[in-house]
Structures are given as structure tokens and as C-alpha cells.
Amino acid sequence: MRRWRGVLFCCLSLVASAASPVSATPxxxxxxxxxxxxxxxxxxxxYVAVHGxxxxxxxxxxxxxxxxxxxxxxxxxxxxxxxxxxxxxxxxIDVLQSxxxxxxxxxxxxxxPDFRVREFIYTHASHPGVRVRYEVEGRRDVQVRARFxxxxxxxxxxxxxxxxxxxxxxxxxxxxxxxxxxxxALVSSPQATDHSQPxxxxxxxxxxxxxxxxxxxxxxxxxxCASLTFAGQSEAKETTTATTAALAQVQAxxxxxxxxxxxxxxxxxxxxxxxxxxxxxxAQLALEQAWTCNARLGCGLVAGYGPxxxxxxxxxxxxxxxxxxxxxxxxxxxxQYARAAEELAFILKYQAPDNGMIWHEMSQSAGxxxxxxxxxxxxxxxDIAFGFLATLAEYDRATGDRAFLQKHWxxxxxxxxxxxxxxxxxxxxxxxxxxKMSANEQDKLSDELTLSASWVEAAQAMSxxxxxxxxxxxxxxxxxxxxxxxxxxxxRYRDVAQRRWISGFTHAGKPGESTSPADLxxxxxxxxxxxxxxxxxxxxxxxxxxxxxxxxSKPDTAADYDPQAYSRGSVWGLGSASxxxxxxxxxxxxxxxxxWRRLVPWASYDSLGHMHEVMRGDRLEAQSESVPEQMWxxxxxxxxxxxGLYGLEVDAATPSLSFHPQPPVDxxxxxxxxxxxxxxxxxxxxxxxxxxxxxxxxxDGPAFTLIWTTGQGEQKQVLERGRSTLRAGLR
Numbered sequence: 001m002r003r004w005r006g007v008l009f010c011c012l013s014l015v016a017s018a019a020s021p022v023s024a025t026p027x028x029x030x031x032x033x034x035x036x037x038x039x040x041x042x043x044x045x046x047y048v049a050v051h052g053x054x055x056x057x058x059x060x061x062x063x064x065x066x067x068x069x070x071x072x073x074x075x076x077x078x079x080x081x082x083x084x085x086x087x088x089x090x091x092x093i094d095v096l097q098s099x100x101x102x103x104x105x106x107x108x109x110x111x112x113p114d115f116r117v118r119e120f121i122y123t124h125a126s127h128p129g130v131r132v133r134y135e136v137e138g139r140r141d142v143q144v145r146a147r148f149x150x151x152x153x154x155x156x157x158x159x160x161x162x163x164x165x166x167x168x169x170x171x172x173x174x175x176x177x178x179x180x181x182x183x184x185a186l187v188s189s190p191q192a193t194d195h196s197q198p199x200x201x202x203x204x205x206x207x208x209x210x211x212x213x214x215x216x217x218x219x220x221x222x223x224x225c226a227s228l229t230f231a232g233q234s235e236a237k238e239t240t241t242a243t244t245a246a247l248a249q250v251q252a253x254x255x256x257x258x259x260x261x262x263x264x265x266x267x268x269x270x271x272x273x274x275x276x277x278x279x280x281x282x283a284q285l286a287l288e289q290a291w292t293c294n295a296r297l298g299c300g301l302v303a304g305y306g307p308x309x310x311x312x313x314x315x316x317x318x319x320x321x322x323x324x325x326x327x328x329x330x331x332x333x334x335x336q337y338a339r340a341a342e343e344l345a346f347i348l349k350y351q352a353p354d355n356g357m358i359w360h361e362m363s364q365s366a367g368x369x370x371x372x373x374x375x376x377x378x379x380x381x382x383d384i385a386f387g388f389l390a391t392l393a394e395y396d397r398a399t400g401d402r403a404f405l406q407k408h409w410x411x412x413x414x415x416x417x418x419x420x421x422x423x424x425x426x427x428x429x430x431x432x433x434x435x436k437m438s439a440n441e442q443d444k445l446s447d448e449l450t451l452s453a454s455w456v457e458a459a460q461a462m463s464x465x466x467x468x469x470x471x472x473x474x475x476x477x478x479x480x481x482x483x484x485x486x487x488x489x490x491x492r493y494r495d496v497a498q499r500r501w502i503s504g505f506t507h508a509g510k511p512g513e514s515t516s517p518a519d520l521x522x523x524x525x526x527x528x529x530x531x532x533x534x535x536x537x538x539x540x541x542x543x544x545x546x547x548x549x550x551x552x553s554k555p556d557t558a559a560d561y562d563p564q565a566y567s568r569g570s571v572w573g574l575g576s577a578s579x580x581x582x583x584x585x586x587x588x589x590x591x592x593x594x595x596w597r598r599l600v601p602w603a604s605y606d607s608l609g610h611m612h613e614v615m616r617g618d619r620l621e622a623q624s625e626s627v628p629e630q631m632w633x634x635x636x637x638x639x640x641x642x643x644g645l646y647g648l649e650v651d652a653a654t655p656s657l658s659f660h661p662q663p664p665v666d667x668x669x670x671x672x673x674x675x676x677x678x679x680x681x682x683x684x685x686x687x688x689x690x691x692x693x694x695x696x697x698x699x700d701g702p703a704f705t706l707i708w709t710t711g712q713g714e715q716k717q718v719l720e721r722g723r724s725t726l727r728a729g730l731r
Contacts, residue, residue, distance in 0.1 A: 034261055035281060037608040038100035042108065047607040047628035048099050049305050050106045050130065051289035052123025055232075056317060057130045058305050058629075061108070062093055064148065066307070066314060069128035069232030070294055071155045071364035073312050074176065074185040078148040080110070082117065083214065085141055092117075101608050103261040103285045104253040115139040124250050124257060126293055129231040129243040133251070134215070135223040143193065145214040146228055150207065152176040152185050154234075156313040157375065158365035163207045166198055171241065173229075174213055184233040186240035191215040191226040235295045260288055267334040269641060270671040271663070279600050282609030283638040284334055287327055290631040291339065292317070296367025300346035301327045304613065306627040315627045319362040321347045322384045323632050325391045326574070330635035332391075333642040335650075335676035337399045344392060344404075348411045350378075355421065356414030358384040382430065383438045383451050385418050386458040393461035396468060400652030400678070409469060416462050416478070419455065427488040428481060430455050440504065442567060443512065448504035449493045453521035456485045489527040493518075501528075501536075513560075516545060516553055517575055520582045537588050540579065549620045550576035550598055556617065563617030570623050571615040573602055573633030577640040584644030589662030592644055597664070599637055610634060646670060647709065652678050655702075659695070660709035661686050677704045680721075692729040699724070 039046065042061060049058030057078070059065040064077035080092030090112055097111040110117040115138030122131055134144050152163045162179045173188020174195060196211035217224035231243035259265075269280045293299040303316035303323040316323070324343050331340035350359045360381040362371065372378045392412065396405055405412070422430040429452045432438045438451045459482035466475035493502045495511070502511040503518035512518075519540070523533045540546065544555035550571040554561050561569040576599055583592035602611040606622060611633035613626040622628070642648050647660030655678035661670055668688040675682040680701025687694050693710050699719050708715045710728040717726060 033263060034102045034104075034258060035278070035285075036100055036102040037278075037282070037604075038098055039604075039608060040098045042096050042099040043093060045606065046099060047306065047610075048101065048106050048108070049607065049629060050104070050121045050123060051292075051305065052104075052130070053126045053291070053293045053299075054128045054295075055123040055130050055230075056292075056305065056314070057106070057121055057123075057230075058314070059307055061096055061099070063307065067130050067148070067230045068155075068314065068317070069130070069185075069230070069234070070292060070317075071158075071296075071367070072128070072183060072185070072232045072234045073151040073153050073155065073308075073314075074230050074232050075148040075151055075187065076308070077210065078146065080117075080119065081145040081147060081212075082110070082112065082115070083143040083145055084115075084139065089145070099608070103289060104257055112138075115142045117142070117144065120252075122253050124247055124253055127231075127243050127246050128234070128238060129229055129240075129247050131247045131250075132228040132230075134217060134226045134228075135220070136217045136225070137223050140224060142224075143214055143216050144226055145194075145212050146187075147210055147212045148187075149210050150174075150176050150185075151312070152178060152183055153312055154183075154365040154368060155318065155363050156311045156365070157363065158368045164198065165196075165207070165211065167195055171244070173244075174211065175240075182234070182236075184240050186231045186244055187213060187228065188231075188244055189213060189215045189226060189228045191218055238295075260291075261285055264674070265336075267642070267675060268671075268673040269646070270673075271645075272667045272669060273597070273600070275603075276597065276600050278609075279603035280638060280641055282603055283330070283611075283634040284336075286610050286629065286631060286634040287330055287334075287336070287638070288339075289629075290327060294364055294367065297362065297364070298346055298349065299342065300324060301343055301631060304627045304631045305607075305610075305629040316630070318364045319346075321350075321359050321361075322381065322387060325384070325387050326632040326639075327635045328391050329394060330638045330642075332395050332398050333639050333648070335674060337395070337401070337676065340395055341399075341401065341404055344395060345408070347388065348408055351411055351414065352379050352418075356385070356411070356416075356418035357382070358388050358415060358418075360384060380436055381438065382422055382432055382436050383448075383454060385415050386430070386451065386454040388415055389419070389458040389461045389465070390454070393464050396465060398650045398652060400655075402468065405465065405468060412465065416458075419458055420481075423455075427492060428484040429488050429492060434507070439517075440567075443504075444507060445504040445512065446507045446509075447492075449489070449501060449518040450503075450521045452485065452489050452493070453525035453527070456482050456489065456525045456527075458482075459485060486526050489522065489525050493522065494527070499532075499535075513554070513558060516540060516551055516579065520579055523586060524582055533586060537583060537586070537591060541591055546595070547571055547617065547620075548598060549601070549615055551579050551595060552617045554617075561617070563619075564623060566614065566623060566625055569617040571617055573599060573611045573613065573615075573630065574636045577633070577636035581636075581640040581644045584640070584647070584662050587662075590664060592640075592662065593664040593667075596637070596640055596645065602633070602637075611637060642672075646672055648672065648675065650675070650677050654705060655680075656705040656707055657682060658707045658709070659684060659686075663688075678702065680704055690730075692727060694725065694727050697724045697726070698722075 056068040064079040066076045067074045082090040095110045095112045097109045100107040106121040108119045118135040120133040153160045168175045172192045173186045176185040193216045194214035199205040215226040217226040229244045231240040290301045301324045303320045306315035308314045328340045328343045359378050361377040438448045459478045463475045463478035500514045501522045503515045504512045544557045554569040580592040580596040606628045610629040613630035614623045649658040657677045670686045673683045683698040685696040703720045
């Protein structure tokens with residue numbers, strides 16, 4: 001469970017056979033269409049990963065990689081050694097030269113004085129396995145030794161007992177097994193020459209000790225090659241031999257694998273900053289990399305990827321509905337409507353049947369447990385239901401997908417009814433039941449400004465959804481509830497004497513301190529005056545809050561400020577991106593752009609193309625608990641750019657596209673391609689010079705209305721199929 005899971009969400013919603021020959025050129029031609037990212041800073045503090053639908057390999061090279069076939073961990077601490085006759089064994093980490101990643105693969109290069117090795121790791125389709133290929137150049141007598149700790153265990157909190165390993169000579173692999181035969185793993189190589197032997201010694205023979213498999217690479221063109229496959233079995237219909245054979249048929253991810261990431265399906269955003277462009281592109285790739293499938297639970301977005309914390313918990317490669325909603329917003333904004341619908345349906349699939357509450361957290365091993373009965377993690381966060389309604393309304397507006405809304409309307413009504421059940425009749429604002437929590441998991445609060453502001457948005461969202469379903473009465477009731485809540489937010493949380501917003505109250509009635517998420521939620525709710533909003537945004541630009549890498553959750557002047565703490569002064573990627581989006585929405589374009597651009601370096605800080613969860617508040621360094629591949633950081637960064645920097649909003653029913661660009665003063669051009677507006681794909685090319693602004697629009701489909709906001713105001717124009725050019729003077 002997260003300890004500060006959702007404090008920032010409302011801010012976002014508001015605003016062949018085993019003996020087949022090996023090849024020396026593993027990448028398929030499809031791979032050339034995908035971007036790659038490489039670094040020679042590879043030996044320390046560089047998280048690397050391969051993300052498959054059913055399998056995952058990741059870790060820090062100096063610690064070794066974990067190998068997962070969800071929900072089963074096969075191994076951990078996977079590392080290489082190179083064996084040369086008559087010489088000392090060479091540890092791979094000592095000669096690791098560089099890493100390179102694309103959306104589906106990981107390549108590491110090792111350079112020794114007289115040989116070179118390239119390691120290529122990938123997955124394929126929905127097979128529960130990971131394939132590794134090695135190319136060796138130079139000395140012909142180099143053998144590759146893979147060393148790892150066997151696991152054969154389920155993701156936390158489930159567990160398997162009685163594991164042991166043995167050797168299967170026919171499969172040329174190490175077999176990991178347990179007495180019930182429900183779970184099995186096979187680590188095999190056609191080129192295997194040596195391996196660890198099972199031991200029954202009374203000391204040092206416990207399962208989990210490091211074991212190895214050694215391979216003799218065979219000729220493959222100008223190099224010598226070997227392969228290693230990790231295959232897992234956690235379902236009766238699966239076998240490790242079938243998975244191994246299937247992976248041996250493909251020498252790299254196939255065209256079907258790469259189609260998930262194809263350029264033609266993504267919104268393409270181009271700014272004058274190449275680093276920003278790269279970060280935006282990889283934010284979209286990170287979203288798709290987070291899409292995983294579980295044989296028992298289904299497919300959905302996981303929250304991120306990082307090292308396990310001692311108990312088979314690869315942070316956060318399991319399901320969180322709140323994180324999924326943040327990811328869904330970014331999917332909607334970037335036009336990935338089918339994936340967004342899949343995630344919304346996945347979330348509704350596990351809605352509480354009795355009261356309509358939206359769930360919080362679900363381990364990949366939940367299908368083997370009484371997850372809701374024996375554990376308290378599923379239905380614990382009241383705030384997620386509110387965020388669901390707001391996100392669904394965004395999806396509905398952008399897609400006009402009435403069939404989805406109609407199909408799920410009974411469940412949506414139950415979500416709304418749950419939200420209503422939390423309201424205090426005196427002020428119409430939500431209260432947190434004693435056995436539940438909201439965004440802030442550290443402090444036991446009765447109510448929070450972020451939650452109340454989220455209700456303002458959720459009720460307004462329900463009003464729009466009900467109108468689309470033809471329920472005028474419900475629409476009016478929800479709109480009235482939203483307006484009442486907006487007024488009550490000010491009455492309950494505004495400290496007029498101190499000119500500040502109270503973040504929440506304990507059950508004893510003690511008011512909480514101000515926090516940047518709460519302050520931004522107040523702005524987004526509309527509870528503040530324009531003067532208060534401007535003053536607050538100016539405060540957030542002060543050094544107490546603003547760092548060179550983002551916005552602190554608490555100012556460094558607060559009595560309990562701790563720059564290393566998870567939530568008391570650290571810098572969150574989600575929070576900073578959310579703040580930038582709010583600033584853009586309130587006309588503070590320069591401040592917003594300045595803050596958003598401070599997040600761009602996060603994409604190369606650790607895992608290439610991904611963003612950390614949280615940084616320290618006193619220096620650009622990952623907070624000790626932070627997850628190196630945090631999906632919501634990438635999603636929020638992307639959403640802020642599309643809805644804030646570009647000011648894009650689609651209304652499929654009209655159909656119309658709102659375009660309100662607010663770039664920094666030193667940017668005079670923006671381009672967005674593959675904007676989905678109803679049945680059309682639209683490209684916008686905007687430029688600014690001394691004479692004014694110009695936008696060139698390419699529309700490949702039916703007519704739509706462009707609503708372009710410039711320095712001179714708003715222009716509306718119906719644009720037919722083809723190219724149109726609009727101009728506006730400077731203010």
C-alpha cells in the first residue's frame with residue numbers, strides 16, 4: 001500500500017525448437033521505427049527494464065535483474081560472468097559499457113580487453129517468459145555464465161513453499177519446482193555446458209542460494225551466439241516447455257509486438273526543445289509499457305516498475321485504480337481511446353458490489369487469494385470514486401462513446417451513490433469514514449480539502465454524464481450539489497485571518513497545515529477569488545516551494561519539513577505536473593511552462609525514458625523509497641503538456657477542437673499530429689512572429705469546429721477536409 005497514494009489526483013482531475021540456430025542480428029525490421037535511448041552511464045544507478053504483457057525483467061545492473069512472469073517471480077539478482085580458460089572469471093558489471101532501450105527491448109554491451117558481448121533481452125506477445133540472447137565477438141573461447149537466485153514465488157502477499165531445483169537434460173535447463181506442481185519455471189539454453197547441481201548438504205543448501213547456467217556460444221555470422229530463456233508456469237493451461245519453444249521461434253519482438261507502439265497510433269508533439277520532445281514521446285511509450293495482463297485478473301495499467309522491497313513487490317508492478325485513472329486521463333488526452341476504455345472497464349470490473357466504491361489496490365497474486373476478505377487493501381480509499389467520475393466524463397466528452405456509457409451506466413450510478421453516501425448533510429462535503437482513508441495516508445483525517453475539491457468536480461462530471469444519458473433530473477441535482485460544495489469548500493477550509501487554505505481536519509477537529517496539493521485543489525475548485533488564486537500561485541513560485549527540479553509538497557519553511565521524507569517536502573513529478581496544468585488553466589502560462597520544463601530532465605535521470613515517483617526536496621536526487629518508473633509521473637507530464645501547454649480539448653459530440661497554446665516566451669512554434677477529433681485525424685502547426693500568430697490545420701476527415709484562443713481572443717471556424725490556415729495579430 002502506498003503511504004501518500006492519491007494526494008495529488010484531484011489536482012489532475014480538476015484541471016522454433018530449442019535447437020534452432022541463432023542469429024547475429026536480433027532486431028526485427030519493425031524495431032527501426034521505434035525510438036531508442038542509450039547511455040554509457042550504465043554500471044550504477046541506472047534502472048533498466050523490459051516490459052511485456054505477461055513478463056518483465058528489470059533492476060539495477062549492479063544489483064542484478066528480477067525476472068517475472070506475472071504473477072510469478074522466477075528469479076532475482078540475474079547477472080553475467082564471462083569465463084575464459086586460464087584466466088580469472090570476469091564479472092559482467094565490471095566491464096559493462098552501455099545500455100540501450102526501446103519500447104520492448106533492453107540491450108547491454110560489455111567490453112573486455114579481448115572480447116565484446118552484447119546482451120539482448122526481450123519478451124513476446126502474451127507468453128509468460130523472457131528471452132535473452134548473447135553475441136560474443138573477439139576471443140572464440142569465451143563462455144557466458146548467467147548467475148541468479150531462484151525464486152519461483154508469487155508476488156506479495158501470496159507465497160509458495162517447498163521449492164527446489166533440478167536439471168532437465170532434455171530441455172538443457174534448470175527446473176524450478178514445488179510439491180503441488182502448480183508452479184514451475186524453466187531456465188534453459190541450447191548452448192548450456194555447465195550448471196549448478198542440487199545439494200542436500202546439511203548446511204548452505206537452502207533454496208534461494210545463487211545458482212548458475214553456463215553457455216558456450218556457437219557461430220552466427222561474424223559473431224558467436226547463445227540464448228537463454230526464462231519460462232514460468234502459474235496456470236494449468238501453461239507449460240514451461242511450450243513457452244520456451246514459442247520464444248525460440250522468434251529472434252526478437254515481432255511486428256505484432258511493435259504495433260502496440262507504432263508511430264501512426266500516437267499523438268506526435270513537437271516543440272523547439274528536442275529534450276522535451278523526447279520526454280513527451282517516451283511518456284506515451286511508458287503508458288503502453290504499463291499495460292500488463294494477468295491470467296486470472298485481466299489486463300490493466302500497473303502503477304510502475306522498480307526493485308522489489310524484500311518481499312517480492314516490484315514497485316509498483318501491480319494494479320492501483322487511482323494510478324490507472326491518472327494514466328487514463330493521459331490516454332484520453334493523447335487520443336488512445338480504446339486503451340482508455342479498456343482501463344475504465346477494468347476498474348469497474350472490481351467495483352465493490354455492495355456500495356459502489358472503487359477499489360484501491362490489487363496485487364498480481366490476488367487471483368490466488370481471498371483478496372477482499374483476508375486483506376484490507378482493496379476498498380480503503382474513498383477518494384478514488386470521485387476521481388473515477390471526473391475521468392469518465394473526460395473520456396465521454398473526448399470520444400462521444402455513448403455505447404460505453406450506456407453499458408456501464410448502472411455501475412456509474414453506483415459510484416455516484418457511493419460518493420453521496422460520504423457527504424455531511426450540514427455542508428454537502430465528503431467525510432472520511434473511520435475505517436477508510438483519503439489521499440493522505442500519513443495523517444488520520446476526517447476530511448481533506450483535496451477530497452472536497454474533488455467532489456466539486458465529480459458532481460459536475462456526473463451532471464454532464466447524466467445529461468448525456470438523458471436524465472435531466474439527475475443532471476440538475478448533481479450540478480446543484482457541485483455548486484453547494486464549491487461554496488462550502490471556502491467556508492470550511494479558508495482561514496481568512498491567516499490568508500491560507502487549510503489542508504484538512506483531524507477527527508478531533510484540529511486543522512492541518514497548508515500543502516501545495518491542497519492549495520492547488522482550492523484553485524481548481526473555484527472556491528478562491530481571482531486575487532487569492534493569483535497570490536497563491538505567486539507563493540508557489542517562491543524559493544520555499546520551487547526548486548530547479550519541481551515543486552515541493554511542503555515549503556522548506558514548514559515546521560515539519562523534511563526533504564527526504566516521502567510526503568513532507570519532497571518533490572513529486574505528479575504534483576509538479578499537476579501544478580503546471582493548473583497554472584496553465586488559470587492563465588499563468590509563463591509560470592506553468594517554467595515549472596513543466598523543470599521536469600524534462602527527469603526522463604533521463606535514472607531509467608531512460610521514464611520518470612521517478614519523487615525526488616528529494618533539497619537536491620536533485622531520488623527519494624530513497626521512490627520508484628524509478630512511475631507511470632503517473634509520465635502520465636501527468638504528458639497530460640499537462642497536451643491540455644496546458646498546447647491547450648487541446650476535444651468535444652466529439654460537436655465535433656470541435658479547442659486550441660489555446662501557451663508556450664514559453666522563447667518558443668515560437670508548436671506542432672501536434674494525430675489529434676483525434678470525431679472521425680478525423682488533425683494536425684496543427686502553430687507559429688508566432690513579430691506580425692502575429694498563424695496556425696495551419698490539416699484535416700483528413702469530416703468538418704469540425706476549431707476554437708482557437710489567441711492573444712486577441714477566441715476564434716471559431718468550421719474547417720472542412722484538407723488544409724486551412726488561420727491568422728491572428730498580436731495583442
